[in-house]
Amino acid sequence: MKKIQILGTGCAKCNKLQEISEQAAKELGIAYEVEKVKELNKIMDFGVMITPALVVDGEVKVAGKVPSLEEVKKMIQE
Amino acid sequence: MADCCSGGTTLLYACSGAADLGEISDMVARRLRDEGFGRMTCLAAVGAELSGFVQSAKGADVNITIDGCGTACARKNLERIGVTPNSYILTDMGLVKGETPVTAKIVSEICAKIKDPSCAPSQAASAVKGGGCGCGCSG
Numbered sequence: 001m002k003k004i005q006i007l008g009t010g011c012a013k014c015n016k017l018q019e020i021s022e023q024a025a026k027e028l029g030i031a032y033e034v035e036k037v038k039e040l041n042k043i044m045d046f047g048v049m050i051t052p053a054l055v056v057d058g059e060v061k062v063a064g065k066v067p068s069l070e071e072v073k074k075m076i077q078e
Numbered sequence: 079m080a081d082c083c084s085g086g087t088t089l090l091y092a093c094s095g096a097a098d099l100g101e102i103s104d105m106v107a108r109r110l111r112d113e114g115f116g117r118m119t120c121l122a123a124v125g126a127e128l129s130g131f132v133q134s135a136k137g138a139d140v141n142i143t144i145d146g147c148g149t150a151c152a153r154k155n156l157e158r159i160g161v162t163p164n165s166y167i168l169t170d171m172g173l174v175k176g177e178t179p180v181t182a183k184i185v186s187e188i189c190a191k192i193k194d195p196s197c198a199p200s201q202a203a204s205a206v207k208g209g210g211c212g213c214g215c216s217g
Binding site for chain 2: 046047048049050053059060061062063064065
């Protein structure tokens with residue numbers, strides 16, 4: 001089970017990143033769970049200074065931008 | 079503090095080395111942060127390859143490194159992860175390692191030069207030396 005976390009306070013880009021990440025996981029056909037992390041202190045615990053950010057199984061894959069669907073697929077599979 | 083979805087994110091890194099200039103680099107970065115010039119973050123965490131810090135550096139619009147001396151540990155830490163920062167090196171800006179008192183005046187002078195857009199990193203090599211910057215800033 002892949003654990004996908006979306007870090008961000010809930011803006012449009014954060015929502016877009018969540019949407020793309022869920023689509024990527026579905027297209028990859030993997031089991032996954034998604035958690036939205038909105039609390040700034042928790043976001044800071046990841047060392048993330050800019051959001052939105054994507055975390056897969058505890059590792060921050062990208063911060064400060066919304067990658068493409070194909071890029072997110074690669075990030076989930078790494 | 080994490081910056082949500084806004085453009086123009088500037089991250090600040092100090093070498094924070096053991097010598098006097100390392101201490102000044104740290105104080106300069108903190109002062110710039112307090113003045114809202116950028117967000118200070120942890121160079122050690124980048125060196126440790128902690129993913130959140132590495133990805134934040136890669137995602138920032140501007141990364142500024144402040145090194146005490148030409149060893150440029152801060153700049154090299156960023157370059158190691160594929161990020162080219164705007165690099166300021168205090169010895170290139172006229173300060174002498176091992177002979178510089180850590181004073182508020184010096185910290186203020188360095189902050190002013192870094193904040194001055196006419197004193198870009200490529201020009202900072204001539205900054206401060208001999209009391210004149212030569213690049214149009216207040217030095």
